Amino acid sequence: MQAKMTAPMAGKVIQIHFNAGQTVEEDDEGIVIEAMKMETMIYVPHTGLVEEIKVKVGDRVEEDDELAVIQTA
């Protein structure tokens, strides 16, 4: 099954803590978005394999934009 990791708020992507093809666990550190001059850590929503990362560092994202797709067992 696929789980989507989405942006909870608009902002700028400033760090990505995993690579495509890596296994991640729920609540691992995922992607850092800067909004309102504050860095917000977006945690991994499900345990699984990172299938695709849809953003890169420096991208501006809107609320609900897809950040990554995670293949869950």
Add this chain to the structure above:
Amino acid sequence: MIEKLSALLDTTGFVHLTPGMAFMWLIGLTLIWLAIAKEYEPMLLLPIGFGIILANLPLAGLMEPGTGLLWRFYEYGIHWEVIPPLIFLGLGALTDFGPMLAKPSLIFLGAGAQGGVYIAFFIAHLLLGFSLPEAATIGIIGGADGPTTIFLASKIAPHMLGTCAVAAYSYMALVPIILPPVMRLLTSEQERKIGMAKTRKVGRLEKMLFPVVAVLVIILLVPASAPLMAMFMVGNLFRESKVVERLNLASQNELLNIVTIFLGLPVGATMNADNFLRWDVIFIFVLGLVAFIASTATGILVAKAMNCFTKTKINPLLGAAGVSAVPMAARVVHKVGQQADKKNYLLMYAMGPNVAGVIGTVIAAGIFLTFLK
């Protein structure tokens, strides 16, 4: 010869120094240190700290009525009500009311978090014997809004302006330390985990109409809030209209920065030894803290009360964001929420009560002005 030397010596400040002045330098230096080393509200505490030192230099006469440089900044900037409204122009251009408009019920939280203003006001007046205008100025510290505090103090209790401004800005810098214990005490782990339902998107027309409607409604309701509210909303209209980008950027960048300089120095300069080194000052700082804590608590309690009546529960932490200190209070809410549940992102929801809190504080100040002037 000796006489001439002593006359010469007499023209220098050294022989006119008093221990009180030297003590005020220490206070000024402490604020400068806090601004630089701890980055506590540096944009304000740095010029305020320097202003305190300047006002306590003998013979310099910087605060001499009629001639002093800083006195002129104070008289024509603050006493004439020019600078605080100009600050609000910049804040209006910086504020996105979208999160508030997306869920207008959150406005109640911004109002609820003004509770501390009135609690501190009554304690100061009834228990500690401050006069009504003094008690009101102390209470408004709990609104967590610097320019509003300065605005109200300059009109009803100018002798307390410096102290109250320093208390307001210091506690605003300490929001990440003051708020969380109150928030944890008043909410259960379960409540802190409540996720917020997605809010609707707010359209451009709505965002443009808001400042116009708000100015009409609020100023008709509380006319004394007009100077701050008028500039706040015209700044916001600059922002949301999207056709006067130059005015928008000038308001939120250059103009805001310039007036901040002319605000901090004279505010600090009102703090001379006679005004500041009094026992009252301790009470002002303690009551200011009480006001902050009580505002946080009433905000959260209003949120919990709202949950008794609505089907979709809101996270009661959002009530604490009604303490206006934008955007620190909202960030703190977000962080405490994330400590309970890592995947709970409250930041944008917290911005709603946060900006509503600013309006709430201006209205509270307007009400005080109406009754006490």
